Amino acid sequence: MLGWFRERRRRRILREPMPEAWRRIIRENVRHYDKLNRWEQRKLEDDSRVFAATKSWDGGNGVEITDEVKLTIAAQACLMVLGFDDSLDRFHNVRQIVVLESAYSLAIGRERENTRPQFLGQAAMDGLVYLAWDSTRHGGRDPRDGRNLVYHEFAHMLDFDDGLADGTPILRGRDDLKTWVDVMTAEYEQLCQDSHEGRASLLDQYGTTNSAEFFAVATECFFEKAHQLQKRHADLYEVLSAYYGQDPASR
Ligand SMILES: [Zn+2]
Structure with missing residues (x-):
């Protein structure tokens, strides 16, 4: 029944060109839009419009929730799940997106002595996603610097869908779990070792924080540095490619 309502709503939103x-x-x-084929672009446009129209939005610190704000976030989130047939359902747990002006704004409201602008974004198990607008826009406009705030926070939301923040989202098949755990564990440990021994790595060192952050950081790298990831971390690229149903290195 819920599916029928959702489908009806989707059709109504997409009725207009x-x-x-x-x-x-x-x-x-x-x-990244320009790298997609025509079919993918059309799907991304449709999903983004539905996402923008159906999610709850809130602007903090005077940020106005414009079409640009909504579509910029929606299109980056929807790009991640483009390879799923039930793409938008993947973010059913996203209850509200709170957009703040900058990292500094995000620090306001936290403990008073915490004035360092260290929070660019945050994803919470209860479905709230906080994003700094300046980083969100910059991340979308530079698709190759290896960093993308929306991919990072929405990867957390995919991870949270099974009720655990453990870096393992709901995979496509039960058979995928063993390979996923083996590869992710090995790659995580490798990153920790590289970091410990002062070796540079393609993956951001923030991924050493825990397995949840590792998945979020690996997702950023998968979409933003696909060629290098495929070349230097072939197993990691492969499990992420199987999960996301996309092969960004071929674009
Ligand atoms: Zn994170």
Whole structure:
């Protein structure tokens, strides 16, 4: 029944053609769009419109929730799940997206002595996702620097879907679990060792924090540095490619 309502709502939202101005926003702020084929672009546009229209949005510190804000976030999130047939259902647990102006804004409201601008974003088990708008827009406009705040926080939401923050989202098949755990554990340990011994790694050292952060960091790298990841961490690339149902290195 719920599926029927959702489908009806989706059809109603997509009844109108995509405004050209919205397509321009996605094209400009989510540069990965240009690498997609026509079918993928159309699916991304549709999913982004539905995501933008159906999620709850809130602007903190005077941030106005404009079409640009919604579509820039929606298109990056929807790009991640483009390879799933039930793409949008993957983010059913995202209850509200709170957009703040910058990392500094996010620090406000935390403990008073904590004034360092260390929080760019946050994803919580209860379905709230906090994003700093400046980093969100920058991340979408630079698709190759290896960092993307939306991929990072929404990877956490995929991870949380089974009720655990353990770096393992709900996989496509039960058979995938052993390979996933083996590869992710080995790659995580390798990153910790590299970090400990002062060796540079393709993956951000923040991934050594725990297995949940490792999955989020690996997801950023998968979409942003696909070629290098495939070359230098072939097993990791392969399990992420199987999970996301995408092969960004081929784009
Ligand atoms: Zn994180």
